Amino acid sequence: MKIHQLSMFLENKPGxxxxxxxxxxxxxxxxLTLSVxxxxxxxxxxxxVRDWEKAKEVLEASGCVVNVTEVVAxxxxxxxGGLTAILDIIESAxxxxxxxxxxxxxxEDKAVIVFRxxxxxxxxxxxxxxxxxxxxxxxxxxxxxx
Amino acid sequence: MNxxxxxxxxxxxEETLPRTEMEALQLVRLRETVARAMNVPFYRAIFxxxxxxxxxxxxxxxxxxxxxxTKADMRDNYPLGLCAVQRGDLARIHxxxxxxxxxxFVGYTREDLRxxxxxxxxxxxxxxLRACHTVQVSFGYGLFTGGxxxxxxxxxxxxxxxxxxxxxxxxxxxxxxDLQPDALISTPSYALNIAEVARSMDVDPRALSLRFxxxxxxxxxxxxxxxxxxxxxxxxxxxxxxSEIIGPxxxxxxxxxxxxxxxxDHFLVECINPDTLEPVQDFEYGELVITALTRQAMxxxxxxxxxxxxxxxxxxxxxxxxxxxxxVIGRSDDMLIIRxxxxxxxxxxEALFQVEGTSPHYLIEVSRPGSLDxxxxxxxxxxxxxxxxxxxxxxxxxxxxxxxxxxANIHTQVELVAPQTLERSMGKAVRVVDLRGRQG
Numbered sequence: 122m123k124i125h126q127l128s129m130f131l132e133n134k135p136g137x138x139x140x141x142x143x144x145x146x147x148x149x150x151x152x153l154t155l156s157v158x159x160x161x162x163x164x165x166x167x168x169x170v171r172d173w174e175k176a177k178e179v180l181e182a183s184g185c186v187v188n189v190t191e192v193v194a195x196x197x198x199x200x201x202g203g204l205t206a207i208l209d210i211i212e213s214a215x216x217x218x219x220x221x222x223x224x225x226x227x228x229e230d231k232a233v234i235v236f237r238x239x240x241x242x243x244x245x246x247x248x249x250x251x252x253x254x255x256x257x258x259x260x261x262x263x264x265x266x267x
Numbered sequence: 268m269n270x271x272x273x274x275x276x277x278x279x280x281e282e283t284l285p286r287t288e289m290e291a292l293q294l295v296r297l298r299e300t301v302a303r304a305m306n307v308p309f310y311r312a313i314f315x316x317x318x319x320x321x322x323x324x325x326x327x328x329x330x331x332x333x334x335x336x337t338k339a340d341m342r343d344n345y346p347l348g349l350c351a352v353q354r355g356d357l358a359r360i361h362x363x364x365x366x367x368x369x370x371x372f373v374g375y376t377r378e379d380l381r382x383x384x385x386x387x388x389x390x391x392x393x394x395x396l397r398a399c400h401t402v403q404v405s406f407g408y409g410l411f412t413g414g415x416x417x418x419x420x421x422x423x424x425x426x427x428x429x430x431x432x433x434x435x436x437x438x439x440x441x442x443x444x445d446l447q448p449d450a451l452i453s454t455p456s457y458a459l460n461i462a463e464v465a466r467s468m469d470v471d472p473r474a475l476s477l478r479f480x481x482x483x484x485x486x487x488x489x490x491x492x493x494x495x496x497x498x499x500x501x502x503x504x505x506x507x508x509x510s511e512i513i514g515p516x517x518x519x520x521x522x523x524x525x526x527x528x529x530x531x532d533h534f535l536v537e538c539i540n541p542d543t544l545e546p547v548q549d550f551e552y553g554e555l556v557i558t559a560l561t562r563q564a565m566x567x568x569x570x571x572x573x574x575x576x577x578x579x580x581x582x583x584x585x586x587x588x589x590x591x592x593x594x595v596i597g598r599s600d601d602m603l604i605i606r607x608x609x610x611x612x613x614x615x616x617e618a619l620f621q622v623e624g625t626s627p628h629y630l631i632e633v634s635r636p637g638s639l640d641x642x643x644x645x646x647x648x649x650x651x652x653x654x655x656x657x658x659x660x661x662x663x664x665x666x667x668x669x670x671x672x673x674x675a676n677i678h679t680q681v682e683l684v685a686p687q688t689l690e691r692s693m694g695k696a697v698r699v700v701d702l703r704g705r706q707g
Contacts, residue, residue, distance in 0.1 A: 128655030130648045132685050158657045163683050167655055184687045186653045219656050237655065 122257045123191035123241050125173040130186045131157075131164045141166065141180055148179045153265055154235065156222035167222075169235065171262045193241050194261055196254040199225055199232045207234065207253060214247035216240070226264055233261070271478040271502045273395040273522035275585045278388060281532040282587045289588065290327055292532055296560035298324045301333070303566040306351040309344055310334075310568065330535070335544075335556065335569045341371045341511060350374045352564050362410040363510045373412075373510050374564040380419065382561055383513050386530050387420020390519020393528065393585070394504035395479055396450060398425035403443060403477075405453035405461075406484065407433040412514025413484045417452045420516065426450075433457065436464040440475075447476035455487040455495060455503070462498040473500040481506055483515050486595050505594055511570055512559050518592050523584050526591030533561045536592065537569070538578045541599035552577045554599040555592065573599045603633060603699060605640045610675045612698045615644060618670035622663070630689045634702040642679040644671065647686050 131137045138157070145152060155168035170176045173189065180187045197203040204223075211218060219237040226233070233256060238244040245255055256264075277283060284292065302321040304310035313334045314320070323329070341349060350357070358377040362370050375383065396402065402421050406413035408430060421428050429448055431439055439461060443451075451458060458480060462472040479502040480495070492503050506519035507527050517534050518527035529536050538553040539546055547553035555574045559567045574595045583591060596602075603610045612631055619629060628647040633640060646667065654660055660683065667681045 126655070128653075130653050130683070130685055132688070137685070160657070160661070163660070165655055165657060165660065184685075186648050186650050186686050188650070188653055188655050190655050219658075 122193070122245050122255045124169060124194050124235070124256075124258050124261060126167055126169055126190050126192045126235070126237070127173055127176055127180070128165055128167045128188045128190060129180065131159075131166050133159055133162055133164050137164075138166065140183070141185055144179050144183045144185075145170065145176060148175065150176050150179070153261070154222070154224040154233075156220075156235075158220065167220075169261075171258075171265075190237065191241050193236045193238060193244055193248070194233050194256040195236065195248060196231050196256055197234055199230050203232065204234065207248070210248055210251045210253065211236075211244065214244070216244050216247060229264075271395065273502075275522060276392070277585070277587060278392040279385070282389065282393075282528065282530075282589055284532070284588055286588065289531055293535055293560060294324070294327055296532075297327065297330065297535065297558065298322075300558065300560055300562075300566045300568065303351045303563065304568055307349055307566070309340060309349060310566075327535075330537070330558070330569070333558075333568050335571050336567055337571050338371070338511070338573075346372045347374055349565050349567070351566050352376060357564055359415075360410075361412045361415070361510055361514065370410075371511065373513075375513075376563040378563050379513070382533060383416060383516055384419035384423045386513070386516030386533060387416055388423035389530060390504075390506050390516065390528070391417075391420050391481060392424055393519060393521040393587070394481055394506075395502070395522065396421065396424055396426055396481075400426040400449040401429065401446065402426055402450045402452060403429040403431050403439070403446075403448040405431050405433055405439055405451060405457060411484075412508070412510045413452075413454075416508070416514040416516060417481070421452075436461055437468065440465050440468060440470055443475050443477065444470060449476065449478050451477050451480040451501070453480070453482065454484040455482040455491050456485060458482065458495050458499065458503075459491070462495070472498055475499070477501045479504065481519070483507060483519075486597070489594070507592065507595065509557075509572055509574070511572075512557050512567055513562065517557065521583065521585040521587060525583065526579050526593055528583070528585075528587050528589045528591055531589045533559070535560055536578065536590070538576070538592075541571075541573075547577075549580055550577050552593075552596065555595075571599075575599050575602055603631070603701070605633065605642055605677050608675075608677055610642075610677055614675040615671055615679075616698075618674040619644075619646065619667060621670050621674075622666050628686075628689050629698065631699045632702065633699070640703065642677060643682055644679045645682045645684045645689060647689055648683050649686065 129141055150170050153169045158165045177187050195207055197207055216238055221234055221236045223232055223234045298321040301324055356376055357374040358380055359375045360372050362372045404417055408414035429446055431442055465472040481504045483506040495503050504520045506515055508515035508517040518529040520527050535558040537556040539556055541554040552575050555572045555576055557570050557572060575597045576595045577593045579591045597611055630645045632643040664681045671679050
């Protein structure tokens with residue numbers, strides 16, 4: 122149920138983001154979604170790709186420091202209040218969100234929210250108990266294809 | 268309160284020689300040293316190339332013509348290639364710990380050992396030790412020169428020795444409490460450790476019998492002296508030596524404690540600018556270069572100690588005429604002066620090591636954007652301490668900053684940089700970039 126997310130250290134300097142993107146492009150790897158957290162001095166690039174093992178390999182070969190973390194992707198209605206329902210569940214389960222980001226699919230009325238929890242298994246159990254649809258890797262990649 | 272009073276008695280006449288007499292003696296002994304060094308293949312080859320013979324040394328100025336000897340030369344001639352005598356003539360072998368690489372060994376003849384004991388006796392005597400005293404030696408007895416060196420120096424004076432050696436601090440404290448020694452021989456940091464452990468045992472270190480101490484074996488500061496004296500209520504003396512030359516006994520403080528008197532009849536000490544290799548003025552800091560004038564087994568010539576200190580040829584109230592050296596404030600390979608504070612990359616490296624248990628690639632950049640020095644420590648991010656969480660990365664920076672501040676007493680800007688972005692050199696890694704000279 123968990124999705125592998127790659128994160129990378131980036132210096133906060135012009136051109137630093139394009140380097141890993143170029144490496145992935147050359148390897149024929151498509152980025153499903155990404156998010157960047159930054160400070161004045163450095164940033165952390167997080168991205169989700171289908172073939173994360175190959176992506177990690179080519180990125181590391183190009184000199185990047187790459188971390189693999191498991192994140193949880195949930196489906197929400199792409200309408201006002203869609204996210205609130207999920208956040209309520211997370212809050213009442215006492216789970217802490219390290220960070221999150223969202224993306225939508227071209228042909229659907231659903232959005233996908235990617236969550237980083239300290240304990241993803243606990244979060245998945247809490248969400249599933251409330252019938253929230255957790256999207257696993259395979260399903261996510263299939264839906265992107267459509 | 269401690270009532271330890273030191274008189275100004277002097278053990279040997281050589282400590283009070285008029286300058287001209289001292290220099291005449293040094294010249295004779297320098298020529299003898301060159302003659303002995305002819306028995307060492309390493310020196311013989313250089314002397315042949317440079318046309319150096321004992322007879323060609325006609326004044327102390329000729330010292331300049333002699334080659335430097337470095338730690339690398341000792342390693343190249345490992346283990347005992349720099350000995351000038353047959354193996355059978357060695358009476359003892361000591362060694363350095365090898366903390367900065369391969370260990371090095373040093374040989375002594377019986378005559379060397381007699382001289383060494385006398386040199387240690389001289390500074391101990393200058394620092395108040397008399398035959399009536401009992402001394403606890405808490406230096407390790409082993410390859411390290413501290414334990415045995417001081418031991419025979421104390422014996423030379425005729426004082427009584429408790430050879431406690433190093434370690435087992437609780438037992439050390441029991442011995443001090445039960446046997447009531449007057450003096451302690453140890454490293455300064457070990458003295459602080461004794462005080463701390465004593466307090467944890469509900470023993471007041473100020474109430475112990477110790478009245479004075481001779482510290483050496485590591486770099487320490489005047490602040491540390493005040494701290495030890497306050498915590499243990501004793502009188503602390505500093506002494507200096509290094510195993511490559513002989514061990515402790517090269518210099519030590521008299522009662523005035525305004526620098527360490529160099530035993531110049533046995534050790535010829537120069538102080539040079541480590542970059543230009545030219546001598547520096549009195550009171551100016553430079554690297555100590557030492558020639559052993561009477562060593563039989565290993566006649567060391569112009570050994571580059573890498574120790575930074577200054578010299579003072581002025582008269583001393585104690586009556587000794589020998590020059591004094593300041594305490595060692597650092598090592599020439601890496602000293603930085605930041606806003607007047609001496610900082611060593613090794614301190615910063617140690618702090619980095621403490622944070623992550625690994626030594627990352629780092630670069631210390633010193634600049635002076637305005638009128639104040641600024642230090643930026645660039646640390647390459649490694650997989651072991653990279654996290655996708657921003658909070659953890661910020662934490663890492665703060666932890667590094669705090670550790671450096673604790674270790675080196677300076678505030679730095681810690682900058683995390685991408686791996687492989689810091690320049691690699693082919694030889695020794697470039698750890699410091701000093702931009703201060705290049706800016707307005």
